[in-house]
Amino acid sequence: MNMRRTLLLAFLLAAGWCSGQRLVPYEVVVDSWGVEDLLVHDGKLLIAGGFPLINGVHGYALVSLDTLGIISQIGPFTAYESVDHLVSYGDSVLMIYDRVGMDYGVAMWDGNTWEPVGGTFNTAPRALTLFNGQPVAVGSFTQIGGVNVPNVVRWDGTSWMPLGPDLNGTVMAAEVHQGELYIAGGFTSSNGIPLAHVAKLTGQSWAPVGQGLNDNVVDIRSHSSELLLIGSFTHTSDSSVVLPNSARWTGSQYLPLSATPLASWPKLVYSPELGLMISDEDKTILNPGPDEQLLGMYHIKAVESFEGHLLAGGLFEYPSFDLVRWLGELIPGDESTTLDAAGMRVGVNMWSGLGYHPVNGLNQFEVPKGSGNHVLRDHSLCAVGVSNGNVYAVPDLFFTQSRGYHGWDPGPWGADTSEAYWRRYYQVWKMDNGLVWDHAAHWADPGYVPDRRITTWPGNGDQLNNEAPRLAPFADNDLDGNYEPVSGELPMFRGDASIYTVRSDKRAPLWSGGPPMGLELHTMDHQYGVPASDLRHHVHFQHYWAINRSQVTYDTLWLMS
Structure with missing residues (x-):
């Protein structure tokens, strides 16, 4: 009737x-601890995080998925260990690894062999990038292989070398913007030079970037002609510009990026298909700025296209037809x-x-x-x-x-x-x-x-x-x-x-x-x-x-x- x-x-x-995107289940199911990064390399999708299981079987920290749906373990990882910051490096992939209680550092995978790059760091790096063709690692570490180092180092093909003098706080992010190396984090000075949480490499020294910011920066990204920054800051260091947790550095001044205040653990994420996103523990902002859209999902760490699917990895749980957890497919539509x-x-x-x-x-x-x-x-x-x-x-x-x-x-x-x-x-x-x-x-x-x-x-x-x-x-x-x-x-x-x-x-x-x-x-x-x-x-x-x-x-x- x-x-x-x-x-x-x-x-x-x-x-x-x-919104303009929604999450739906994908064929790969990640169990607990989340996905930290995604990267397509040599026709395979690399999935990095702190997970112990993939599709119900053991797969720790870093796995590859091929076009036939076969999942393979990469590296000597076991439970409670993690990998993040996947960076293409020629025919290989660089990454930060954290083998809790054993060692920390940077490793390389060439498609067949996984091996550490240089000695063991005394704490895991926070970010990894390439500058002038060389890997650059940043963080709060003070030693590599038992040798004292500053908290920004470069790999010269043989060993990790200092890059600029030490900074007085953790370096949380590094990015090459218009050919120059920028860093950001919790530091406020280096070698007596005030830096206010943002710096760029000038010769062998760190130089301030404008007036800097009044609190920590957790992520930066080069985007078009601007350097984007997010963190816990609310103003420039001189309080002249209000910046609610996000900012744009134009090369001469700081300007607001998004008017939406951010929650904990924000991340700048970019994909050619969607554009720029800021994702934190309770929301995702698509194309931040005057015409930004708030997506009904949170804690996205990475977006990557693989075999016609636009995939998102992170620390989210999303109730689609079935629960989408840690890894899902983004498709058009408003949930x-x-x-x-x-x-x-x-x-x-x-x-x-x-x-x-x-x-x-x-x-x-x-x-x-x-x-x-x-x-x-x-x-x-x-x-x-x-x-x-x-x-x-x-x-x-x-x-x-x-x-x-x-x-x-x-x-x-x-x-x-x-x-x-x-x-x-x-x-x-x-x-x-x-x-x-x-x-x-x-x-x-x-x-x-x-x-x-x-x-x-x-x-x-x-x-x-x-x-x-x-x-x-x-x-x-x-x-x-x-x-x-x-x-x-x-x-x-x-x-x-x-x-x-x-x-x-x-x-x-x-x-x-x-x-x-x-x-x-x-x-x-x-x-x-x-x-x-x-x-x-x-x-x-x-x-x-x-x-x-x-x-x-x-x-x-x-x-x-």
Whole structure:
């Protein structure tokens, strides 16, 4: 039986979350301790970290994955040892290794043999780069092979040599920018020269870089014509420029990079496919700057393309169809995003939650927008139905999340919920007037490429998978029942901007042990971009369609928050 009920909720005077990527499971499963770096070398993907298992079998710290899916151990590692900072070096790969309780240092792998480079460091280096064709290691070490050294050294092919005088604090990062070597970290001077956490090599000495910064720098990266820096700093060292944990050095001055303050352990990550990212323990910022986007994932350490898959490694856990942990594939789509057309900024995610983000735990119901004041922690629906005296239920997101159960899962009712299904439906669709009317005006123009949100709008279900023929509303210009954006057909939505989601309780038996209700829940969150004098400026609307896809007739159905 198909029973439809509609519910409209309005949040009065009550909300940033944009994204363009989501994580889905990949064929390689990393167990615990995370991934520190990824690198494609000689047709193989190198995976580095502190893990003890890969795909359920022992694989420690550094492994290779070939095009046939064969995983091979690299190096003499055992449990609780780690590798990071993979750097291509001719036909070989350099890396930092940490064999806890045994030795630390830099090693090289030539595709067949793994061996340390020079002697053992008395503590593991913090970063590794190449300068004038030579490996450069930095950190807080004071000895290599029992010989005293400064905390920046270079490998001359035979031994580690000092590079500049010692610094009075840990060097956390090193980067070559426009042909010059820059370092950054916790230091404030070298040889009596004030440096304020950033320095560059000038001859045999370290020179200050502008006025420097007021606190530690943990990572730097050369990007276009600028040197980018992130850390715990909040200003330049003279307090003349406010820099909330990230900055750009233009060659003559420090300027803000992102306006978003960073949490612990931030990392600068770059990929040609996506551009620049800053990722910390609770968020990822894509293309930091005025048009930055916040992705609903955190602690990404590396991004690398391999065999047509864009892979991310890090210290994250991400609840896609299956848990994505430490290593996953990035694909286009928004698993969460925000609406801010009205006087608030509200986050909406694919798991049926409003406000609170279940992956990173950030609040996303900001009123008024830009104030930092979040007036609602979370909102998620549960459903209860009664049929012939029997009670059926679908728990809300927060009940299921806290217990590892399933309630509402993204996607409509269908027979097969394997990879093709979750790649299509594990996302949300954000629409606005400009996007839709642009498509209406230009769909027939030569060379026009419609936005991904237009082309992937789930107007039709896959009937071969027993999905309903009509899902999301659309303008069916030729009345044939098929959504055809290449012919100028358009998504239909409410308000001036909206977010559409479709969910169902198809996996709910995994938590209750009983039959699912057979419900499909379509949601249209929407706002109006009107002046503050208009009451709609202060309202976030939710419109629900509850559709019964089961054979059970419910005498009563409640949707409750």
